[in-house]
Amino acid sequence: MTRLARPGGSPPTPRSVDVARLAGVSQKTVSRVLNDEQYVSADVRRRVLDAAAELGYRRNQAARALASGRTRSIGVVTLGSALYGPASWLMGIERAVREVGYTLRVAATIEGDPGGIASALTSLLGQGVDGVVISEPIDEGVGLISVDVPVLVLGAPPTFAAPQVVTARVGAGRLARAATEHLLELGHATVHHLAGPQRWYSARDRLAGWREALRAHGADEPPVVEGDWSAASGYAAGRELAGDGTVTAVFAANDDMAIGLIRAQLEAGRRVPEDISVVGFDDIPVAAYVTPPLTTVRQPFDEVARQGLALLVQVIEKPDVELPPAADQPVELVVRASTAPPPPRPIPGPGRREIPHAHGGPHGQPAGSEVPSTRP
Amino acid sequence: MTRLARPGGSPPTPRSVDVARLAGVSQKTVSRVLNDEQYVSADVRRRVLDAAAELGYRRNQAARALASGRTRSIGVVTLGSALYGPASWLMGIERAVREVGYTLRVAATIEGDPGGIASALTSLLGQGVDGVVISEPIDEGVGLISVDVPVLVLGAPPTFAAPQVVTARVGAGRLARAATEHLLELGHATVHHLAGPQRWYSARDRLAGWREALRAHGADEPPVVEGDWSAASGYAAGRELAGDGTVTAVFAANDDMAIGLIRAQLEAGRRVPEDISVVGFDDIPVAAYVTPPLTTVRQPFDEVARQGLALLVQVIEKPDVELPPAADQPVELVVRASTAPPPPRPIPGPGRREIPHAHGGPHGQPAGSEVPSTRP
DNA sequence: CGTAGACATGACAGCGCAATCATAGAGGAC
């Protein structure tokens, strides 16, 4: 096999041999220098680096991977959506991966695709990644596939058949507990929960944290309403809850649902926070600017990703060393204007006060929304 | 060099030779089957596939890349943030990349890092990607680095030194124009623009589209206020604009800024949309549920990503074939409740209505209405 | 002064696959 002539007659990209020739050393020594191995004299090191720079030499990763059996890349299985949580995880992981000198490969799954995680994993393993990160995992048939590299699971219990599984939990439970306690301490008799889809571990964590807080305070545990993370599902849940005058405080499992829920309250004539308090989860960028500004909880995506990745890389590079325990992240509750003490007495019945812009129909959509006009 | 013994004594992963032996054919024939080459009998094909399945064989991508000179991977340069636009692009690209049978590698840049794009590109090129996608590009020193693979630029003019550059534009200009025209058609004398940072091509496109619409309608062009995409910058801009009673309509370059701007209006005692209409851009998930539900414009991320990637792959695989022109995407203006006709002006003198588009100052520039963009 | 060790470099094999070339049989054309 001959090397392909570059189209356009441009010179071929240089090899390490070319660098070696130019520097007057062996090819192996070039390799040593570029890998920062010991036993290279300062003079030779400089000559090699100069030669490499002069030629614009870049190591061929494929050859490196083939020869060394390692790709120095990490694969991420993420959800194929622009949801704030998953997107934040992904970017936190990217930063962390780069910091430890690895590169990132991404495979997305589609919510609802049963084999999604498995096929994403297969794709990554086929690419020869040295480790895998599964972010925002959901409860799907993952155990079926055997993963032969270390796995970092963000936010879920380790339920894998892999040589090494490390986890980094956000402490979503603790955060949820703090959010719930914030409402209880304001004087609410109890707190309703608008949960995320329970296939998601992170949704379960939040629900568990909410439950803990209620128990610790001896509060009643009202029935849980389950949404799908979307503002629309929060809106739908909000319509249900608005009919129940005893609801004075809701903890929503993410900000989108909280905003949908608030919208439904306003349309039903209930004021937030005077009649009903709402706490969200995530602190999305607009949370501080919606009406009312949303009290919410901030997840330390970056910090958790960094710590988790450090563990993962350690397991990859030194499988025998004992792992240090992960440090707990501080809980960040961001109190804004969507929470307040409960109203003096519960509101009787489903009161319907008119609010501005509530000219919508009784069902489904929020008022005045969604009139897509398609222009050519 | 001997193959590394797997820790734990598990059997080594199978090679194509193992498959060949089991199927009773040569290694080359296994390669033929797996690459879907012609000249393989149906019988042999079946035997090989069966053997591969039985052994759980997966091709070694590093070896494939080394031998063939192609990695079948696409690199993406994206912004390292969870902003809705960039995140949506990334996920659209992921889907598109997977559809054409490639894999995805990601390198993020940090806003404000001058060499960010260049270093991200270098990293991807070092990984041997067959093509590069630059999404949401900003005006930074990219020309300095020579890229020796085809490049797809999403949403910017082609300004690259690369063998082939294809672009896929969202038509942000057309969308911005539609948004502005929507406001003009409601009867507003003119429309203010809360622009994105002008280092971003997409921000410039939106500004240009806004300007076009104003000119086409013969409307005055008020001074532009520039934000940084964040709701906070929208809020700051909103505080400035709220002091100017002549402002009746604003087109914000993204939804976050629109929401911040609305918040500032409400706090200043101006009602939306009765006193002032606001249009956003992006249709973020909560746009329909904020108060008031936001009129905005939806970008066809997935469709544009898919079309752009199809072009890119064609250039990679058949560099000589002529490219088909990209199809225009339909403009999707989503009209909700944040826009309305302008308020009737109070009549200052008998029988005479004030002309609404007269704004203060000799050059029509209210003092201090320029909100500086945050450039780290 | 001889030898163990630390340091510095090079020769060479081979990672797992795809590409090139060689080969052999199956049909058609004449």
Place this chain on the structure above:
DNA sequence: GTCCTCTATGATTGCGCTGTCATGTCTACG
């Protein structure tokens, strides 16, 4: 029947690098 083409398969080589081992030089110390 001979020649040629088309089909189907195998033998061999090499992609560019890293790992192992060999070799050589220089210091330290009994």
